[in-house]
Amino acid sequence: MAKSQQELNPAFNSEVTAVPGGEHLNSCFACGACSGACPVSQAIPEFDPRRIIHMVRMGMKERLLSSDLLWYCSGCRSCVFVCPQDVRFAEIMGALAQLALKDGYVTEQDLVDKGKAAKVERDECVACLTCVRVCPWEIPKIDQLGVATIDVEACRACGICVEECPAQAITLVESEDERLLAACGV
Numbered sequence: 001m002a003k004s005q006q007e008l009n010p011a012f013n014s015e016v017t018a019v020p021g022g023e024h025l026n027s028c029f030a031c032g033a034c035s036g037a038c039p040v041s042q043a044i045p046e047f048d049p050r051r052i053i054h055m056v057r058m059g060m061k062e063r064l065l066s067s068d069l070l071w072y073c074s075g076c077r078s079c080v081f082v083c084p085q086d087v088r089f090a091e092i093m094g095a096l097a098q099l100a101l102k103d104g105y106v107t108e109q110d111l112v113d114k115g116k117a118a119k120v121e122r123d124e125c126v127a128c129l130t131c132v133r134v135c136p137w138e139i140p141k142i143d144q145l146g147v148a149t150i151d152v153e154a155c156r157a158c159g160i161c162v163e164e165c166p167a168q169a170i171t172l173v174e175s176e177d178e179r180l181l182a183a184c185g186v
Helices: 012-018 033-037 039-043 049-058 061-065 078-082 089-102 108-113 130-134 160-164 176-183
Strands: 140-142 148-150
Touching (some): 033 049
8 A cells, every 4th residue: 555745754854863762773775674573573563673763764754653653662662672783773662752752643642542651540659759769760859849750752661760659658550561572471
């Protein structure tokens, strides 16, 4: 099925390469090493790193940024280690996520609902600082009211703060990709 010119945005490739993390996109020569090493693509065939890069190059901005494919990347970086061109696909996915947020294809609440960010239940937080201490990325902070906050855009959804919170004030929704991977036995 041919795509109409209205569905293609020729400037999309440049948009992605302008975002930190997307600068190596044009080094890709579509060898497929990333797709072969990606554990998510083994469980979810629709998630194919080489195909996603092709979609960016084709200018399929709306289709890609509004797709759930964007949120399936686990950030394991298996693709980064096998790439002969140092394309850093995992970082490109981060750049695409930033664009999706910036351009309104997804909201911070959508990320929480998709299981891509943890959320603090403010009424339950006792400001014990456990989340601040255990997060390897230093994402949780204590605000002026003495309550933990999590920057949804920066959160890696690893679940460490959720497991360690003694007040059980931090929640993380099971993401769709986790459900799909569990169903596949991965």
